[in-house]
Amino acid sequence: MSTTLEIEGKNVDQAVQKACQRFNLSPGELKYDILSYGSSGIFGLGRTRKARIRVRMNLVDVTADNVRGDATLEKSPEPGIGRQSPVPAHAEMPLSKSVKSAEPGNPVGAGKEVLQRIVDTITDNARIDVDTQPERVVFRIEGDNAAILIGKHGQTLEAMQSLIDKVVNKHNSHRIRVQVDVGNYMQNRKKRLIRNAQRLAQKCTQTKKPVSAGLLNAYDRRIVHIALKDNNSVQTRSTGDGLLRNLMILPRKTTGSGQRRC
Structure with missing residues (x-):
């Protein structure tokens, strides 16, 4: 025995x-x-x-x-055979081994594995679903403690997205656009940004004066730029340096060069 x-x-x-x-x-x-x-x-x-x-x-x-x-x-129930048995399916793999197991042939799989490891260190019972769309790949996190995963003003979510973007595109010659979302937070924020951009554009048109949309990260700035690109009355411009830049909505000049995205 x-x-x-x-x-x-x-x-x-x-x-x-x-x-x-x-x-x-x-x-x-x-x-x-x-x-x-x-x-x-x-x-x-x-x-x-x-x-x-x-x-x-x-x-x-x-x-x-x-x-x-x-x-x-x-x-x-039975004696051991050999020095080391195969690792059970539920055993936790080191992050480096997890990444190597899925790249470079399956970059999306690598991103999902790394994201699951990150999420598991923050909360329990979280599931990740991958939604491959024509323009991007969305990693949707479902589970408890959504507020912890999102972080203050979405900072934790943005950090995870930045990291997973690098993992997915590490070996890709053609960049894959990546989005990480928790409980549709990013989708809801996109709607709020578009509504706010349209409101500020209307104010800019009425007053004929520049209006600031505030300090925004690259993802949010892109949403505003795209939301107003077909507005013939205004143009958008980012000013400053760093991750957060001030996005200005300006009256469009008839001889202007158009909109600049940053």
């Missing part, structure tokens, strides 16, 4: 080392399954999860002195 002991460590190597020390075995003699690779979060954020292995031992080799600390004892 055999028994199994689950041992945790900061990573798999540490868990294996602890098991070897406990049972006075070399790594080559130890028989174990990897239950979890562990996680330190993304950029130091999110919950830290320990790596966990299941060590298979003959029952006669296990004594009370062996079972202590972070090991839990349970009976196993």
Whole structure:
């Protein structure tokens, strides 16, 4: 009869080392399954999860002195075969291995895997659906704690989108436009931006004076530029440097050069 002991460590190597020390075995003699690779979060954020292995031992080799600390004892229906069993489907993969498993042949799959890893460090029970559209690929996150995933003024969502955009387009000669959305937040914000842009354009037309739409990121500026590109009374212009730039709505001059997008 055999028994199994689950041992945790900061990573798999540490868990294996602890098991070897406990049972006075070399790594080559130890028989174990990897239950979890562990996680330190993304950029130091999110919950830290320990790596966990299941060590298979003959029952006669296990004594009370062996079972202590972070090991839990349970009976196993069959003896272990080989040094290391295949990784279970539910085991957590390191972020770097997750990316390599899906690129470069499937960049969208790589983006989904990385995004799932990020989301899992922030909240639980979140699902990601991929919607491939003619102009872009949308990663829709569904689950609890939407406010945490969106962040203040959508900053967390924008950060995730920027990262996934880089992952998806890492090996692509033709850029794929990427959008990450949580609970239709981005779609609703787009509608608000368009309504506000049309309102400000009307004000600009009536007063014949420039109107500021405020400091906007590149994605929001593009929405406003496109929303007003067919308006013959106004033109849009971005001023300033950095990620956030002031978007101005100006009366269109009859001899002007048209609209400039930034």
